[in-house]
Amino acid sequence: xxxxxxxSSSQRPVWLFxxxxxxxxxxxxxxxxGGLVTSKGVGMxxxxxxxxxGYSMFAxxxxxxxxxxxxxxxxxxxxxxxxxxxxxxxARWTAGSGSRKTLAGVGLVEVVAGLLLMRVNPLWKGEAxxxxxxxxxxLAAAAVGFKNSPASPLSVRLAWAAFWLVQIxxxxxxxxxxxxxxxxxxxxxxxxxxxxxxxxxxxxxxxxTCLAVxxxxxxxxWPRRAGDIGGAHWVFxxxxxxxxxxxxxxxxxxxxxxLAIPDLPLAYGQWWPKTDPESLLRYASRREGVDAITSLxxxxxxxxxxxxxxxxxxxxxxxxxxxVHAKGHPLKIxxxxxxxxxxxxxxxxxxxxxxxxxADVATAHVAVGSMTLAVGCxxxxxxxLHQGTILGDSRSLSDSGLPETPxxx
Amino acid sequence: MNNTLKVAAMVAAFAASSAFAGEITxxxxxxxxxxxxxEITPIKGDKMCGALHTxxxxxxxxxxxxxxxxxxxxxxxxxxxPAGKTYTAPANKPLIDQVGCVYEPLxxxxxxxxxxxxxxxxxxxHNVNCQAKVNKPFNFAQxxxxxxxxxxxxxxxxAIKLICNVHPWMSGYVHVFDHPFFAVSDKDGNFTIKGDLPxxxxxxxxxxxxxxxxTGEVEVKGGKATLNLELAVK
Numbered sequence: 001x002x003x004x005x006x007x008s009s010s011q012r013p014v015w016l017f018x019x020x021x022x023x024x025x026x027x028x029x030x031x032x033x034g035g036l037v038t039s040k041g042v043g044m045x046x047x048x049x050x051x052x053x054g055y056s057m058f059a060x061x062x063x064x065x066x067x068x069x070x071x072x073x074x075x076x077x078x079x080x081x082x083x084x085x086x087x088x089x090x091a092r093w094t095a096g097s098g099s100r101k102t103l104a105g106v107g108l109v110e111v112v113a114g115l116l117l118m119r120v121n122p123l124w125k126g127e128a129x130x131x132x133x134x135x136x137x138x139l140a141a142a143a144v145g146f147k148n149s150p151a152s153p154l155s156v157r158l159a160w161a162a163f164w165l166v167q168i169x170x171x172x173x174x175x176x177x178x179x180x181x182x183x184x185x186x187x188x189x190x191x192x193x194x195x196x197x198x199x200x201x202x203x204x205x206x207x208x209t210c211l212a213v214x215x216x217x218x219x220x221x222w223p224r225r226a227g228d229i230g231g232a233h234w235v236f237x238x239x240x241x242x243x244x245x246x247x248x249x250x251x252x253x254x255x256x257x258x259l260a261i262p263d264l265p266l267a268y269g270q271w272w273p274k275t276d277p278e279s280l281l282r283y284a285s286r287r288e289g290v291d292a293i294t295s296l297x298x299x300x301x302x303x304x305x306x307x308x309x310x311x312x313x314x315x316x317x318x319x320x321x322x323x324v325h326a327k328g329h330p331l332k333i334x335x336x337x338x339x340x341x342x343x344x345x346x347x348x349x350x351x352x353x354x355x356x357x358x359a360d361v362a363t364a365h366v367a368v369g370s371m372t373l374a375v376g377c378x379x380x381x382x383x384x385l386h387q388g389t390i391l392g393d394s395r396s397l398s399d400s401g402l403p404e405t406p407x408x409x
Numbered sequence: 410m411n412n413t414l415k416v417a418a419m420v421a422a423f424a425a426s427s428a429f430a431g432e433i434t435x436x437x438x439x440x441x442x443x444x445x446x447x448e449i450t451p452i453k454g455d456k457m458c459g460a461l462h463t464x465x466x467x468x469x470x471x472x473x474x475x476x477x478x479x480x481x482x483x484x485x486x487x488x489x490x491p492a493g494k495t496y497t498a499p500a501n502k503p504l505i506d507q508v509g510c511v512y513e514p515l516x517x518x519x520x521x522x523x524x525x526x527x528x529x530x531x532x533x534x535h536n537v538n539c540q541a542k543v544n545k546p547f548n549f550a551q552x553x554x555x556x557x558x559x560x561x562x563x564x565x566x567x568a569i570k571l572i573c574n575v576h577p578w579m580s581g582y583v584h585v586f587d588h589p590f591f592a593v594s595d596k597d598g599n600f601t602i603k604g605d606l607p608x609x610x611x612x613x614x615x616x617x618x619x620x621x622x623x624t625g626e627v628e629v630k631g632g633k634a635t636l637n638l639e640l641a642v643k
Contacts, residue, residue, distance in 0.1 A: 040577060041574065041577040042574045042575065042577055043574065044536065044538050044548055044574040045536055045573075045574035045575040046536075046550075047536055047538070047548040047549055047550055053534075053550050053552060064534060064552065067457065067533050067534050067575055068455060068457070068458075068575035068576045069574050069575045069576065069577060070534070070575055073574075180546075180548065181540075181545075181546035181547070181548065281621075281643055284643070285619075285642070285643045288447055288468055288470060289468075289470065290470065290618040290619045
């Protein structure tokens with residue numbers, strides 16, 4: 001059994017850790033609201049970006065904000081701006097006062113780029129305002145003068161990654177609106193950018209949670225190079241399957257075609273339904289509305305079901321492997337948490353079908369999916385450290401005043 | 410003498426136009442067991458839209474009238490028109506209204522180049538998200554009651570979907586043709602294709618959003634023809 005390392009919290013950046021947790025929670029909230037936007041099909045209820053009906057995003061009259069699907073879409077935008085703001089200041093705090101020069105440089109470049117964009121083509125005014133807005137926030141973070149030393153190098157790297165990713169993610173959200181009707185490879189810009197935006201949203205959530213973990217008092221107690229563990233491959237495979245499952249789910253959701261298969265566990269009364277044109281017509285006739293069902297939609301739906309079983313089974317095996325560790329061991333905690341989450345996720349998947357894709361249930365399915373992916377990534381991380389395949393962050397150990405465990409270069 | 414010539418020319422023109430003014434009338438019937446309409450429950454759940462209705466608002470997938478007549482079917486000439494002939498778009502403007510959080514009518518027909526007026530009759534906003542595949546898609550908001558936005562489709566395209574994302578249950582369809590010989594069946598399934606349709610044999614299509622397409626052959630003689638078609642429930 002691998003030894004656990006005790007830690008003292010005296011030198012831990014407790015408030016920074018709490019702030020990172022707040023950002024992670026805010027990001028989960030954003031994932032939920034984004035999920036609702038897609039579940040309800042209201043993504044294009046505000047046709048312009050970054051303005052909303054020509055208004056500045058922050059000056060939209062309440063009466064318009066509260067109208068139908070505008071509520072979800074506009075709330076998603078405003079909430080996302082809030083998360084962006086939090087992440088920029090989180091980067092400033094995590095990277096210490098030494099980051100001010102970098103932040104000032106980045107902010108300045110963005111502001112200048114925004115101004116240039118406006119001059120080059122007045123039609124790009126919206127995009128220019130977006131750059132000016134981001135640049136302004138980054139400059140404001142650079143202007144924060146209090147002196148603080150950076151957190152561990154790992155946390156700093158994660159914070160900078162989050163800093164860049166949140167800006168890319170915001171731009172993708174905008175492109176999803178602006179390029180909605182563009183034809184891209186037989187589909188629309190809205191679908192393509194919506195999917196990338198959704199996928200990156202999950203990655204961003206994982207990243208922010210990893211940052212919070214790296215700042216926690218728990219992370220230094222993750223055993224380093226404590227030897228190979230049985231079943232590590234199940235952890236990596238399970239995480240990959242969960243990520244694949246999220247992509248499949250995203251694809252299905254962004255088709256806005258309702259449930260391609262309405263029954264469960266069978267599909268149209270068969271284990272593998274026919275998808276010839278006649279059968280497809282027959283399936284479409286069973287449901288309200290005039291949208292067709294395609295063979296691809298049915299197959300993707302089936303793959304999502306099969307992959308769900310594979311992911312659940314793999315996580316179950318990973319959990320079994322983690323049971324060899326003592327109570328309180330990080331790997332055991334992660335294995336148990338992962339199994340609990342995937343069980344809830346599995347049940348939510350069933351409920352999504354039984355409730356005919358009720359928006360709140362489908363959104364809960366998205367949120368728990370993100371959490372399952374996050375815990376899977378932590379688990380991979382912890383396993384990698386344990387086996388020595390991932391280098392530990394020595395700074396976090398020395399920060400806690402403890403001797404470092406040697407790591408394999 | 411001059412006036413006599415003018416009158417003669419007018420009479421000749423009238424006679425010629427009468428000879429070419431043909432129409433096809435008929436009825437579209439539905440066969441099979443029609444699924445009952447369902448209540449569009451989100452309307453009730455929406456404070457603003459719900460307040461506009463005292464009765465449940467029902468889906469309009471199959472609207473069936475007297476003697477199994479099927480409404481909202483686009484009926485149009487598919488083949489038989491003189492090859493290469495071009496037509497001028499009618500001057501009238503079909504109106505697509507968003508009223509009570511529903512598209513009225515559900516199905517609109519128009520010709521390439523004809524102006525279609527899109528209106529918001531509700532006291533709150535809608536957006537009109539046109540998901541054309543051949544024509545250029547568009548998406549705009551109508552924030553004020555009574556706003557009318559004219560739009561022109563420049564290519565023939567069937568079943569262009571219009572949706573409102575603010576109220577995602579709202580959808581309407583536009584069929585655009587490169588000739589003026591089309592109609593939409595009324596509540597009892599009746600239709601009349603009017604215009605300068607010369608005598609001759611034509612292929613006519615009836616296009617229902619859910620039931621699909623059925624084709625019929627008809628001969629216009631003396632400016633008149635009748636065609637009844639049946640669509641099966643799908």
